[in-house]
Structure formats: C-alpha cells, structure tokens
Amino acid sequence: MDSELLKLIEKAVNDGLTTAAWYVIVISVTAAGVGAFLGSYFRRKGENIATKEDFDQLLNQLKNQTKATEEIKAEIQVDLNRFSDTLERNREFTGFRRDRIAEHLNIILDAYIELYSIAQMIPLRLWLHSNTDLETEGRFRAALSRLRVHFGTLECLGVLPDEIIRTFMESDRRVLDSWNDVMxxxxxxxxxxxxxxPNGTAFSGERYYKRWMKFMTTIEDLGKVVKGLSRDIVLPL
Incomplete structure (x- = not known):
C-alpha cells in the first residue's frame, strides 16, 4: 500500500469523513490490492507460460533427437543386416568355388594320368603290333582336351598365377607337337x-624311339605344371 493512501486513511480516522469518502478509500485500497495481485498473477502466469513454452520446445527437441537417433539406429541395423547377408552369401559362394576348384583339379590330374599311361604304352612292342593307332589317338586327344578345358576353367575362375598359365600353354604346345611326330x-x-x-618312307625303330623320348620329356614337363597346381593355385579364403 503506497504512502498517499495511508495518509488518506489516517486523516479519515482523525477528522472523520463522509461515507462517500470512506467508499473512495475502500475502493482505492481494494484497487491497489487487486492491482498488486493481478500484477503478481500475470507475472507468474507469464513466467509459467514461458516455462511451459521452453519445456515444450525442449520436449520437441528431445523427441526430434530421439526420432533421429532411432532412424539412424534403424539405418545402421539395415546396413548390418545387409552386410551379414553378404558375408553369408560370400561364405557360401567361397565354399562353392573351393568345391569347384577341387573338382577341376581332380579332372586335370585324371586327364594327365591318362596321357602319361598312353605315353608309357606306345613304345611297347605289343602296342606297335596291335594296329590300334586310331584308338590310341582318340584317347590321347580326349585326355588332352579334358585337361585343357578344366585348366581353362581354373584360369577363368582367376585362381591361377599368370606364370603358371604361360608355362602350361607352352608345355601343352610342345606335348602336342611331339605327339604328332611320334604318331x-x-x-x-x-x-x-x-x-x-609301297615305296614310301620305311618305319625306323631308332627314329621312333628318339621321337618317343622327346615326347616323354614334354609329358613330364607338363606333369610338373599339373602336379604343382595344388601348390601354386590361389584358393579363395
């Protein structure tokens, strides 16, 4: 309550005032109280509103941050699931490739064994008198073809070093050339x-034996390449 209003009340008590004057005093006091109350109320109300707005803003920020975090987690989880699936497929594919490589290696070794057995057979007198040249030629060509096909498959799979490929191609060419000379x-x-x-070139056992020895050398050189595949091949992890 301000000083002017206090003086007015003191005067009314000491001097006596009319009822109207007392009404003015009462109204003034009431107005002052109400004004103070309303001022305090609206200040608190304004503070509460500001506090609520700040809280709502903070809550919205937290919600947005939580939403963003959950979205990031979801994206990461999708990536992790995709990566896990990729790893699993790679393991399956790698296992499949290893099985294929082993299968091709076995066929190559079997084909070489066939070539080597033919090479050991053709200098024998029994074969020379058997007149089975065409049959033997067919066996040789079929074995060499299998070896080439499956070696080429390994090359396509990317598991053979370039040096091995070059050595094989050179050995393969020399084997075929020396075989043609023998036959x-x-x-x-x-x-x-x-x-x-009837007047053509006569068969020479000595010449035949020399050609066969050359052929055997090329076969053994090819065997070094074939036998070394299991050591030189680059298997997938």
Missing part, C-alpha cells in the same frame, strides 16, 4: 600306309 613315325609301320605308299 607320324608310327604310321610308317601300319599296313594301311604300306599299301597306300
């Missing part, structure tokens, strides 16, 4: 050749 000499002894070329 050309062997043909001179066949009845078919003698009947068709």
């Amino acid at each position: 050309s000499e062997a043909a001179y002894r066949t009845p078919e050749y003698k009947n068709e070329f």
Whole structure:
C-alpha cells in the first residue's frame, strides 16, 4: 500500500469523513490490492507460460533427437543386416568355388594320368603290333582336351598365377607337337600306309624311339605344371 493512501486513511480516522469518502478509500485500497495481485498473477502466469513454452520446445527437441537417433539406429541395423547377408552369401559362394576348384583339379590330374599311361604304352612292342593307332589317338586327344578345358576353367575362375598359365600353354604346345611326330613315325609301320605308299618312307625303330623320348620329356614337363597346381593355385579364403 503506497504512502498517499495511508495518509488518506489516517486523516479519515482523525477528522472523520463522509461515507462517500470512506467508499473512495475502500475502493482505492481494494484497487491497489487487486492491482498488486493481478500484477503478481500475470507475472507468474507469464513466467509459467514461458516455462511451459521452453519445456515444450525442449520436449520437441528431445523427441526430434530421439526420432533421429532411432532412424539412424534403424539405418545402421539395415546396413548390418545387409552386410551379414553378404558375408553369408560370400561364405557360401567361397565354399562353392573351393568345391569347384577341387573338382577341376581332380579332372586335370585324371586327364594327365591318362596321357602319361598312353605315353608309357606306345613304345611297347605289343602296342606297335596291335594296329590300334586310331584308338590310341582318340584317347590321347580326349585326355588332352579334358585337361585343357578344366585348366581353362581354373584360369577363368582367376585362381591361377599368370606364370603358371604361360608355362602350361607352352608345355601343352610342345606335348602336342611331339605327339604328332611320334604318331607320324608310327604310321610308317601300319599296313594301311604300306599299301597306300609301297615305296614310301620305311618305319625306323631308332627314329621312333628318339621321337618317343622327346615326347616323354614334354609329358613330364607338363606333369610338373599339373602336379604343382595344388601348390601354386590361389584358393579363395
């Protein structure tokens, strides 16, 4: 209550005032109290509103941050799931590749064994008198073809070093050339050749043996490449 109003009340008590004056005093006092109350109320109300707005803003920020965090977690989880699936497929694919590589290696070794057995057979007298050149030629070509096909498959799989590929190609060429020389000499002894070329080149056992020795050398060189595949091949992890 301010000083002017206090003086007015003191005067009314000492001097006596009319009822109207007392009404003015009462109204003034009431107005002052109400004004003070309303002022305090609206200040608190304003503070409460400001506090609520700040809280709502903070809550919205927290909600937005939580939402963003959950979205990031969800994205990371999707990436993790995708990566896990990729790893699983890679393991399955790697296992499949390893099985395929082992299968091709086995076929290559079997084909080489066939080539080597033919090479060991053709210098024998029994074979030279058997007149089975065409059959032997077919066996040789089929074995060499299998070896080439499956070696080429390993090359396509990307598991063979370049040096091994070059060495194989060179050995393969020399094997085929020396085989043709051996079979050309062997043909001179066949009845078919003698009947068709009675005055043709005669078969020479010494020349045949030398050509066969050269052929055996190329076969053994090819065998070094084939036998070394299990050591030189680059298997997937």
